[in-house]
Amino acid sequence: MDFTINTERLSKRLSELAEIGKIGETGVCRLALSKEYKEGMELVRTWMEEAGLSTRFDHFGNLIGRLEGKNPDAPAVMLGSHIDSQPYGGRYDGTIGVLGGLEAVQTMIENDIVPESPVEVISFCDEEGHRFGVGLFGSRGILGQLEPGELERADENGVTRREALIEFGADPDKFHESEYNPDNIAYYLEMHIEQGPKLQEQDQPIGIVSGIAGPRWLSVILDGFAGHAGTVPMNMRRDALAGASEIITSFNSIVKTDSDAPSVGTVGNLQVFPNGRSIIPEKVEFTIDLRDTDQARRDDYERKLRDSVKEISEKHGLDYKITDDGGTSPKECSREIMTIMSEESESINLAPPVLMSGAFHDASHMADACDMGMIFVRCKDGISHNPAEYSTDEDIAAGTELLYKAMLRLVKN
Ligand code: HGY
Ligand code: MN
Ligand code: MN
Numbered sequence: 122m123d124f125t126i127n128t129e130r131l132s133k134r135l136s137e138l139a140e141i142g143k144i145g146e147t148g149v150c151r152l153a154l155s156k157e158y159k160e161g162m163e164l165v166r167t168w169m170e171e172a173g174l175s176t177r178f179d180h181f182g183n184l185i186g187r188l189e190g191k192n193p194d195a196p197a198v199m200l201g202s203h204i205d206s207q208p209y210g211g212r213y214d215g216t217i218g219v220l221g222g223l224e225a226v227q228t229m230i231e232n233d234i235v236p237e238s239p240v241e242v243i244s245f246c247d248e249e250g251h252r253f254g255v256g257l258f259g260s261r262g263i264l265g266q267l268e269p270g271e272l273e274r275a276d277e278n279g280v281t282r283r284e285a286l287i288e289f290g291a292d293p294d295k296f297h298e299s300e301y302n303p304d305n306i307a308y309y310l311e312m313h314i315e316q317g318p319k320l321q322e323q324d325q326p327i328g329i330v331s332g333i334a335g336p337r338w339l340s341v342i343l344d345g346f347a348g349h350a351g352t353v354p355m356n357m358r359r360d361a362l363a364g365a366s367e368i369i370t371s372f373n374s375i376v377k378t379d380s381d382a383p384s385v386g387t388v389g390n391l392q393v394f395p396n397g398r399s400i401i402p403e404k405v406e407f408t409i410d411l412r413d414t415d416q417a418r419r420d421d422y423e424r425k426l427r428d429s430v431k432e433i434s435e436k437h438g439l440d441y442k443i444t445d446d447g448g449t450s451p452k453e454c455s456r457e458i459m460t461i462m463s464e465e466s467e468s469i470n471l472a473p474p475v476l477m478s479g480a481f482h483d484a485s486h487m488a489d490a491c492d493m494g495m496i497f498v499r500c501k502d503g504i505s506h507n508p509a510e511y512s513t514d515e516d517i518a519a520g521t522e523l524l525y526k527a528m529l530r531l532v533k534n
Contacts, residue, residue, distance in 0.1 A: 122469055125232070126525050128518040131224045134168060135517070138204065138220065139212035148508025149212050152276075153205040153247030153258070154182055154285040161204050165219060165244055172227035174242065179299035180291040181262030182246030187239060188226055190532065195238035196307035196491075198531045200225060200524065201483060203248035203259070210249075211510020213314045217498060217517050219244045221312045225525035229532075236532030238307060245483045253282045254408075255338065255447050260483035263301045264490050268447055303490035308458065308531045311484040312496040312524045314512050318503030319476050326516040327471065327523060329462045330495035332414060332453045333478040333485045334383060337423055338446035339409040341368065341430055343439045347395060347403035362393055362402035364437035369407065371429040375422050376411065384413045384422060385479060414451045414477055449485045458494030458527065465526035471519065480505070494527065496520045 141164065142149045142157030151157040162184045169176045169186030176186045187197070202218025222242040229236065243259075250256020253274040261267055272283035272293055283293050320328050345359035369388050376386035391407040409426065413419035427443060434441040459475070466473050476497065484493045498520040501511040 122519060122522065124518055124522050126224050126228045126518065126521050128514065131220060131518065131521060132514045134220050135212070135216060138164060138216055142206065144209070145508050147212060147511070149206045149210050150208050151204060151206040151210070152208065152252040153249065154252070154282075154289045158205055159289060162244060165204060165223070169223060169242060172223060173230050174226065178290065179263070180286070180293060180295045181259045181299055182286055182289050182291050183259040183263065183299070184244040186223065186226070186242040188230065188236070190236040190238045190240065192237055193239060196305050197239040197241045198236070198307055198528060199241045199243055199309045199487070200311070200528060201243035201245055201309065202311050202313060203245045203483060205247055205249050207249050207251050207506045209507065211505055211508060213500065213510055213512045213517075214316065214505055215248060215313070217314060217512065217520070218312045221517065221521040221524050222310070224521050225528050228525055229529065234529065238532050240528070240532055248483050252276045257449065257481065257483060257486055260486040262296065263299060264303070264486055265300050266486060266489070267296075301490070306487070306491045308455070309484060309487035309491055309493040310458070310495070310524060310527060310531070311482055311487075311493070312498065312520045313480075313482055314500040314505060314510065315476070315497040316480045316500060316503065316505035320474070320497060320499035321501065321503065323474055325474055326499050326519045327473045328476045328497040329459055329466070329473050330454050330478050330497055331459065331475045332451060333481055333488075333495070334412045334414045335416065335419065335449050335451035335485070336481050337409070337411045337419055337448040339411075340406060340444045340446055341365070341409060342404070342406045342442040342444070343434060344404050344441070345402065345437065345439045348401040350399040350401060353401060358401055359438040360401050361405040361439055364433050364439045365391065365405040365407055367433045368430055371433065372409065372426050375425045375429070378422070379418070382413070382415070382418060383477060383479060384411075384418060386411045386422070408446070412479060412481070416450050449481060452485050452488040454488075454494050455492035458492055458531070461530045462494060462496065462523060462527050465523055465530065468526065469519070469522055471523070473523075496523055
Protein backbone atom coordinates (compact mmCIF):
# COMPACT_ATOMS: atom_id res chain seq x y z
CA MET A 122 0.00 0.00 0.00
CA ASP A 123 1.23 3.55 -0.77
CA PHE A 124 1.06 5.49 2.45
CA THR A 125 0.63 9.25 2.83
CA ILE A 126 1.29 9.01 6.55
CA ASN A 127 4.85 8.61 7.82
CA THR A 128 4.83 4.95 8.80
CA GLU A 129 8.37 5.00 10.18
CA ARG A 130 7.72 7.96 12.49
CA LEU A 131 4.56 6.28 13.81
CA SER A 132 6.29 2.95 14.45
CA LYS A 133 9.22 4.67 16.16
CA ARG A 134 6.93 6.68 18.47
CA LEU A 135 4.94 3.59 19.43
CA SER A 136 8.17 1.79 20.34
CA GLU A 137 9.50 4.77 22.30
CA LEU A 138 6.26 5.16 24.26
CA ALA A 139 6.25 1.41 24.99
CA GLU A 140 9.52 1.85 26.91
CA ILE A 141 7.73 3.98 29.52
CA GLY A 142 6.22 1.77 32.20
CA LYS A 143 7.62 -1.28 30.41
CA ILE A 144 7.12 -4.67 32.11
CA GLY A 145 9.01 -7.67 30.79
CA GLU A 146 9.85 -7.58 27.08
CA THR A 147 6.56 -6.40 25.57
CA GLY A 148 4.20 -5.36 28.37
CA VAL A 149 3.37 -2.03 29.99
CA CYS A 150 2.06 -0.85 33.34
CA ARG A 151 1.18 2.85 33.03
CA LEU A 152 -1.64 3.37 35.51
CA ALA A 153 -3.66 6.58 35.33
CA LEU A 154 -1.94 9.62 36.91
CA SER A 155 1.10 7.55 37.89
CA LYS A 156 4.71 8.68 37.40
CA GLU A 157 4.92 6.54 34.23
CA TYR A 158 1.64 8.00 32.95
CA LYS A 159 2.94 11.55 33.42
CA GLU A 160 6.21 10.66 31.67
CA GLY A 161 4.30 9.16 28.76
CA MET A 162 1.94 12.12 28.49
CA GLU A 163 4.86 14.57 28.51
CA LEU A 164 6.51 12.60 25.68
CA VAL A 165 3.30 12.67 23.60
CA ARG A 166 2.99 16.38 24.33
CA THR A 167 6.48 16.94 22.92
CA TRP A 168 5.51 15.13 19.72
CA MET A 169 2.28 17.14 19.45
CA GLU A 170 4.27 20.38 19.72
CA GLU A 171 6.85 19.13 17.19
CA ALA A 172 3.93 18.55 14.81
CA GLY A 173 2.76 22.16 15.26
CA LEU A 174 -0.20 21.65 17.61
CA SER A 175 -0.80 23.90 20.61
CA THR A 176 -1.04 21.68 23.71
CA ARG A 177 -2.59 21.76 27.17
CA PHE A 178 -3.32 19.47 30.07
CA ASP A 179 -6.86 19.91 31.39
CA HIS A 180 -8.09 19.41 34.96
CA PHE A 181 -9.22 15.83 34.30
CA GLY A 182 -5.63 14.83 33.49
CA ASN A 183 -6.31 14.76 29.72
CA LEU A 184 -3.75 15.99 27.17
CA ILE A 185 -5.17 17.97 24.24
CA GLY A 186 -3.29 19.04 21.10
CA ARG A 187 -5.12 21.54 18.88
CA LEU A 188 -4.64 22.71 15.30
CA GLU A 189 -6.66 25.79 14.34
CA GLY A 190 -8.68 25.70 11.11
CA LYS A 191 -9.73 28.44 8.68
CA ASN A 192 -12.82 28.85 10.86
CA PRO A 193 -11.65 28.90 14.50
CA ASP A 194 -15.26 29.04 15.74
CA ALA A 195 -16.30 25.86 13.93
CA PRO A 196 -16.82 22.77 16.11
CA ALA A 197 -13.66 20.65 16.25
CA VAL A 198 -13.00 17.26 14.72
CA MET A 199 -11.50 15.27 17.57
CA LEU A 200 -9.27 12.17 17.30
CA GLY A 201 -8.27 10.36 20.44
CA SER A 202 -7.85 7.40 22.74
CA HIS A 203 -5.72 6.77 25.83
CA ILE A 204 -2.19 5.91 26.94
CA ASP A 205 -3.02 4.74 30.45
CA SER A 206 -2.86 0.95 30.65
CA GLN A 207 -3.97 -2.05 32.64
CA PRO A 208 -1.43 -3.23 35.27
CA TYR A 209 -0.58 -6.25 33.07
CA GLY A 210 -1.17 -4.47 29.77
CA GLY A 211 -0.04 -4.46 26.19
CA ARG A 212 1.75 -1.66 24.38
CA TYR A 213 -0.91 -1.06 21.68
CA ASP A 214 -4.15 -0.73 23.73
CA GLY A 215 -5.04 2.95 23.39
CA THR A 216 -1.65 4.18 22.25
CA ILE A 217 -2.26 3.52 18.55
CA GLY A 218 -5.33 5.77 18.70
CA VAL A 219 -3.45 8.69 20.26
CA LEU A 220 -0.30 8.37 18.14
CA GLY A 221 -2.26 7.42 15.02
CA GLY A 222 -4.44 10.50 15.49
CA LEU A 223 -1.36 12.68 15.90
CA GLU A 224 0.22 11.10 12.81
CA ALA A 225 -2.92 11.89 10.76
CA VAL A 226 -2.91 15.55 11.81
CA GLN A 227 0.86 15.91 11.36
CA THR A 228 0.57 14.43 7.85
CA MET A 229 -2.19 16.93 7.01
CA ILE A 230 0.04 19.81 8.17
CA GLU A 231 3.04 18.49 6.22
CA ASN A 232 0.88 18.29 3.08
CA ASP A 233 -0.08 21.98 3.51
CA ILE A 234 -3.72 21.11 3.94
CA VAL A 235 -5.48 23.73 6.07
CA PRO A 236 -8.71 22.32 7.49
CA GLU A 237 -11.90 24.35 7.62
CA SER A 238 -12.58 23.30 11.23
CA PRO A 239 -10.11 23.02 14.10
CA VAL A 240 -8.75 19.54 14.81
CA GLU A 241 -7.91 18.18 18.27
CA VAL A 242 -5.96 15.11 19.29
CA ILE A 243 -6.82 14.04 22.83
CA SER A 244 -5.17 11.51 25.11
CA PHE A 245 -7.86 10.73 27.66
CA CYS A 246 -7.06 10.13 31.32
CA ASP A 247 -7.91 6.79 32.96
CA GLU A 248 -9.82 5.02 30.21
CA GLU A 249 -8.94 1.68 31.78
CA GLY A 250 -10.35 2.35 35.25
CA HIS A 251 -7.95 -0.03 36.99
CA ARG A 252 -6.36 2.27 39.59
CA PHE A 253 -9.55 3.83 40.99
CA GLY A 254 -12.03 1.15 39.97
CA VAL A 255 -14.02 3.16 37.42
CA GLY A 256 -12.91 3.91 33.87
CA LEU A 257 -13.53 6.36 31.03
CA PHE A 258 -12.77 9.16 33.48
CA GLY A 259 -11.30 11.77 31.12
CA SER A 260 -13.95 11.38 28.42
CA ARG A 261 -16.78 11.41 30.96
CA GLY A 262 -15.12 14.40 32.61
CA ILE A 263 -15.06 16.71 29.59
CA LEU A 264 -18.74 15.89 29.01
CA GLY A 265 -19.81 16.61 32.60
CA GLN A 266 -20.74 12.96 33.18
CA LEU A 267 -18.82 12.23 36.41
CA GLU A 268 -20.70 10.54 39.26
CA PRO A 269 -20.78 11.90 42.85
CA GLY A 270 -17.98 10.50 45.00
CA GLU A 271 -15.61 9.67 42.17
CA LEU A 272 -12.86 11.90 43.52
CA GLU A 273 -12.90 10.02 46.83
CA ARG A 274 -12.29 6.63 45.21
CA ALA A 275 -8.88 5.41 46.41
CA ASP A 276 -6.27 3.14 44.88
CA GLU A 277 -4.71 0.12 46.64
CA ASN A 278 -2.35 2.45 48.54
CA GLY A 279 -5.21 4.66 49.76
CA VAL A 280 -4.38 7.52 47.39
CA THR A 281 -7.64 9.16 46.25
CA ARG A 282 -8.27 10.25 42.69
CA ARG A 283 -8.46 13.83 43.96
CA GLU A 284 -4.97 13.55 45.50
CA ALA A 285 -3.58 11.91 42.36
CA LEU A 286 -5.03 14.63 40.11
CA ILE A 287 -3.54 17.37 42.31
CA GLU A 288 -0.20 15.54 42.34
CA PHE A 289 -0.43 15.42 38.50
CA GLY A 290 -0.87 19.21 38.43
CA ALA A 291 -4.64 19.33 37.87
CA ASP A 292 -7.18 21.17 40.04
CA PRO A 293 -10.41 19.19 40.57
CA ASP A 294 -12.08 22.37 41.84
CA LYS A 295 -11.70 23.75 38.31
CA PHE A 296 -13.30 20.84 36.45
CA HIS A 297 -15.86 23.25 34.98
CA GLU A 298 -13.03 25.02 33.11
CA SER A 299 -12.19 21.76 31.31
CA GLU A 300 -15.69 20.74 30.29
CA TYR A 301 -16.71 20.97 26.62
CA ASN A 302 -19.96 22.29 25.28
CA PRO A 303 -20.95 19.37 22.97
CA ASP A 304 -21.74 21.98 20.29
CA ASN A 305 -17.97 22.55 20.05
CA ILE A 306 -17.27 18.96 18.98
CA ALA A 307 -18.35 18.03 15.47
CA TYR A 308 -17.02 14.48 15.20
CA TYR A 309 -14.92 12.04 17.22
CA LEU A 310 -12.73 9.38 15.59
CA GLU A 311 -10.86 6.63 17.44
CA MET A 312 -8.55 3.95 16.12
CA HIS A 313 -7.98 1.02 18.48
CA ILE A 314 -6.73 -2.55 18.36
CA GLU A 315 -9.66 -4.96 18.05
CA GLN A 316 -8.79 -6.83 21.25
CA GLY A 317 -10.61 -9.79 19.71
CA PRO A 318 -9.93 -12.50 17.06
CA LYS A 319 -12.38 -11.57 14.27
CA LEU A 320 -10.07 -9.58 11.96
CA GLN A 321 -7.42 -12.29 12.19
CA GLU A 322 -10.05 -14.97 11.44
CA GLN A 323 -11.11 -12.98 8.34
CA ASP A 324 -7.48 -12.20 7.42
CA GLN A 325 -8.24 -8.47 7.41
CA PRO A 326 -5.77 -5.79 8.64
CA ILE A 327 -8.50 -3.32 9.70
CA GLY A 328 -12.21 -3.16 10.41
CA ILE A 329 -14.94 -0.52 10.66
CA VAL A 330 -16.77 -0.53 14.00
CA SER A 331 -20.59 -0.46 13.99
CA GLY A 332 -21.19 -0.18 17.72
CA ILE A 333 -19.74 -0.61 21.21
CA ALA A 334 -21.04 -2.98 23.90
CA GLY A 335 -21.93 -1.27 27.17
CA PRO A 336 -20.23 -2.37 30.41
CA ARG A 337 -22.02 -2.50 33.76
CA TRP A 338 -19.68 -2.50 36.76
CA LEU A 339 -20.71 -3.63 40.29
CA SER A 340 -18.91 -4.84 43.42
CA VAL A 341 -20.31 -7.55 45.67
CA ILE A 342 -19.34 -7.62 49.36
CA LEU A 343 -20.23 -10.73 51.43
CA ASP A 344 -19.91 -10.81 55.21
CA GLY A 345 -19.82 -14.17 57.05
CA PHE A 346 -17.93 -15.22 60.15
CA ALA A 347 -14.33 -16.35 60.63
CA GLY A 348 -13.90 -19.69 62.39
CA HIS A 349 -11.59 -22.62 62.90
CA ALA A 350 -11.27 -24.65 59.67
CA GLY A 351 -10.94 -27.87 61.72
CA THR A 352 -13.68 -27.55 64.28
CA VAL A 353 -16.71 -25.69 62.88
CA PRO A 354 -19.17 -28.24 61.40
CA MET A 355 -20.09 -27.54 57.77
CA ASN A 356 -23.75 -26.87 58.58
CA MET A 357 -22.78 -24.17 61.11
CA ARG A 358 -20.52 -22.14 58.88
CA ARG A 359 -21.06 -18.67 57.43
CA ASP A 360 -18.37 -19.10 54.80
CA ALA A 361 -18.14 -15.95 52.62
CA LEU A 362 -15.92 -17.62 50.01
CA ALA A 363 -18.19 -20.64 49.62
CA GLY A 364 -21.04 -18.20 49.01
CA ALA A 365 -18.99 -16.09 46.59
CA SER A 366 -18.00 -19.13 44.55
CA GLU A 367 -21.66 -20.17 44.14
CA ILE A 368 -22.63 -16.63 43.12
CA ILE A 369 -19.78 -16.42 40.59
CA THR A 370 -20.78 -19.78 39.07
CA SER A 371 -24.40 -18.60 38.89
CA PHE A 372 -23.30 -15.31 37.22
CA ASN A 373 -21.34 -17.28 34.64
CA SER A 374 -24.47 -19.36 33.78
CA ILE A 375 -26.76 -16.31 33.67
CA VAL A 376 -24.52 -14.62 31.10
CA LYS A 377 -24.51 -17.79 28.96
CA THR A 378 -28.33 -17.96 28.89
CA ASP A 379 -28.45 -17.05 25.19
CA SER A 380 -25.49 -18.74 23.49
CA ASP A 381 -25.99 -16.64 20.31
CA ALA A 382 -25.82 -13.36 22.20
CA PRO A 383 -22.51 -11.38 22.60
CA SER A 384 -23.17 -11.01 26.37
CA VAL A 385 -20.05 -11.45 28.50
CA GLY A 386 -19.47 -11.53 32.24
CA THR A 387 -16.21 -11.44 34.18
CA VAL A 388 -15.15 -11.51 37.82
CA GLY A 389 -11.63 -10.13 37.53
CA ASN A 390 -10.84 -9.15 41.08
CA LEU A 391 -11.57 -11.04 44.32
CA GLN A 392 -10.35 -10.20 47.82
CA VAL A 393 -10.66 -12.66 50.74
CA PHE A 394 -10.36 -11.73 54.41
CA PRO A 395 -8.60 -12.94 56.48
CA ASN A 396 -7.21 -15.12 53.67
CA GLY A 397 -5.71 -17.87 55.84
CA ARG A 398 -5.60 -21.55 55.03
CA SER A 399 -7.11 -22.64 58.36
CA ILE A 400 -9.65 -19.84 58.82
CA ILE A 401 -13.17 -19.93 57.41
CA PRO A 402 -13.33 -16.78 55.19
CA GLU A 403 -15.20 -14.01 56.96
CA LYS A 404 -15.40 -11.39 54.18
CA VAL A 405 -15.14 -11.54 50.41
CA GLU A 406 -15.36 -8.68 47.92
CA PHE A 407 -15.38 -9.21 44.17
CA THR A 408 -15.98 -7.17 41.01
CA ILE A 409 -18.61 -7.70 38.34
CA ASP A 410 -18.00 -6.70 34.73
CA LEU A 411 -21.16 -7.42 32.68
CA ARG A 412 -21.30 -6.32 29.04
CA ASP A 413 -23.81 -6.51 26.24
CA THR A 414 -24.81 -4.79 23.04
CA ASP A 415 -28.47 -5.03 24.12
CA GLN A 416 -29.40 -2.85 27.10
CA ALA A 417 -32.62 -4.74 27.94
CA ARG A 418 -30.87 -8.12 27.99
CA ARG A 419 -28.05 -6.68 30.12
CA ASP A 420 -30.57 -5.24 32.58
CA ASP A 421 -32.33 -8.61 32.73
CA TYR A 422 -29.03 -10.40 33.49
CA GLU A 423 -28.22 -7.81 36.17
CA ARG A 424 -31.60 -8.43 37.80
CA LYS A 425 -30.99 -12.18 37.77
CA LEU A 426 -27.53 -11.68 39.29
CA ARG A 427 -28.96 -9.53 42.10
CA ASP A 428 -31.58 -12.22 42.85
CA SER A 429 -28.85 -14.83 42.91
CA VAL A 430 -26.72 -12.81 45.36
CA LYS A 431 -29.72 -12.49 47.71
CA GLU A 432 -30.69 -16.17 47.52
CA ILE A 433 -27.17 -17.61 47.94
CA SER A 434 -26.30 -15.17 50.72
CA GLU A 435 -29.40 -16.26 52.66
CA LYS A 436 -28.50 -19.93 52.11
CA HIS A 437 -25.02 -19.34 53.62
CA GLY A 438 -26.16 -16.94 56.35
CA LEU A 439 -24.18 -14.08 54.81
CA ASP A 440 -24.86 -10.35 54.88
CA TYR A 441 -24.38 -8.85 51.43
CA LYS A 442 -23.99 -5.46 49.77
CA ILE A 443 -23.88 -4.66 46.05
CA THR A 444 -22.23 -1.33 45.18
CA ASP A 445 -22.75 0.45 41.88
CA ASP A 446 -19.44 1.17 40.09
CA GLY A 447 -21.10 2.68 37.01
CA GLY A 448 -20.78 1.72 33.39
CA THR A 449 -22.22 2.95 30.13
CA SER A 450 -25.01 1.95 27.75
CA PRO A 451 -24.29 0.26 24.41
CA LYS A 452 -23.51 2.82 21.68
CA GLU A 453 -24.00 2.99 17.91
CA CYS A 454 -21.31 4.38 15.58
CA SER A 455 -22.29 7.12 13.11
CA ARG A 456 -23.56 5.66 9.84
CA GLU A 457 -22.28 8.79 8.05
CA ILE A 458 -18.75 8.16 9.32
CA MET A 459 -18.97 4.42 8.59
CA THR A 460 -19.90 5.23 4.99
CA ILE A 461 -17.00 7.68 4.69
CA MET A 462 -14.63 5.05 6.10
CA SER A 463 -15.88 2.46 3.68
CA GLU A 464 -15.54 4.85 0.69
CA GLU A 465 -12.04 5.92 1.73
CA SER A 466 -11.04 2.27 2.26
CA GLU A 467 -11.68 1.67 -1.43
CA SER A 468 -9.18 4.41 -2.28
CA ILE A 469 -6.52 2.43 -0.39
CA ASN A 470 -7.64 -0.87 -1.91
CA LEU A 471 -9.07 -2.25 1.31
CA ALA A 472 -12.54 -3.61 2.04
CA PRO A 473 -12.65 -3.72 5.83
CA PRO A 474 -15.40 -5.80 7.47
CA VAL A 475 -17.87 -4.18 9.86
CA LEU A 476 -17.80 -5.47 13.42
CA MET A 477 -18.98 -4.73 16.98
CA SER A 478 -16.69 -3.80 19.82
CA GLY A 479 -16.96 -5.97 22.95
CA ALA A 480 -14.46 -3.65 24.65
CA PHE A 481 -15.61 -0.18 25.67
CA HIS A 482 -13.67 2.91 24.60
CA ASP A 483 -13.63 6.65 25.15
CA ALA A 484 -15.77 6.71 22.00
CA SER A 485 -18.52 5.15 24.15
CA HIS A 486 -19.07 8.48 25.88
CA MET A 487 -18.04 10.75 23.03
CA ALA A 488 -21.05 9.25 21.22
CA ASP A 489 -23.22 11.19 23.71
CA ALA A 490 -21.77 14.46 22.38
CA CYS A 491 -21.29 13.97 18.65
CA ASP A 492 -21.17 11.55 15.72
CA MET A 493 -18.38 9.06 16.42
CA GLY A 494 -16.57 6.47 14.37
CA MET A 495 -14.00 3.80 15.18
CA ILE A 496 -11.41 1.90 13.17
CA PHE A 497 -10.17 -1.45 14.48
CA VAL A 498 -6.71 -2.84 13.81
CA ARG A 499 -6.06 -6.58 13.81
CA CYS A 500 -4.23 -7.91 16.85
CA LYS A 501 -2.55 -11.30 17.07
CA ASP A 502 -4.95 -14.02 18.29
CA GLY A 503 -7.17 -11.25 19.68
CA ILE A 504 -4.91 -11.01 22.74
CA SER A 505 -5.15 -7.84 24.85
CA HIS A 506 -4.86 -6.79 28.51
CA ASN A 507 -1.82 -9.04 28.36
CA PRO A 508 1.84 -8.22 27.55
CA ALA A 509 1.58 -10.64 24.61
CA GLU A 510 -0.69 -8.10 22.82
CA TYR A 511 0.69 -7.53 19.32
CA SER A 512 -0.23 -5.67 16.12
CA THR A 513 2.04 -5.30 13.08
CA ASP A 514 3.37 -1.93 11.93
CA GLU A 515 1.72 -2.58 8.54
CA ASP A 516 -1.74 -3.10 10.02
CA ILE A 517 -1.40 -0.06 12.29
CA ALA A 518 -0.23 2.00 9.31
CA ALA A 519 -3.22 0.83 7.24
CA GLY A 520 -5.58 1.88 10.03
CA THR A 521 -3.82 5.23 10.36
CA GLU A 522 -3.99 5.88 6.61
CA LEU A 523 -7.76 5.32 6.75
CA LEU A 524 -8.00 7.52 9.87
CA TYR A 525 -6.15 10.24 7.96
CA LYS A 526 -8.42 10.02 4.92
CA ALA A 527 -11.60 9.90 6.98
CA MET A 528 -10.42 12.91 8.99
CA LEU A 529 -9.79 14.89 5.77
CA ARG A 530 -13.38 14.24 4.71
CA LEU A 531 -14.69 15.47 8.05
CA VAL A 532 -12.57 18.63 8.41
CA LYS A 533 -13.97 19.84 5.09
CA ASN A 534 -10.59 21.08 3.87
O1 HGY B 1 -12.12 -3.06 29.43
C1 HGY B 1 -12.24 -2.47 28.34
O2 HGY B 1 -13.12 -2.70 27.56
C2 HGY B 1 -11.24 -1.42 27.95
O3 HGY B 1 -10.21 -2.03 27.27
N1 HGY B 1 -10.78 -0.72 29.10
MN1 MN C 1 -8.31 0.67 25.29
MN1 MN D 1 -7.97 -1.70 27.72
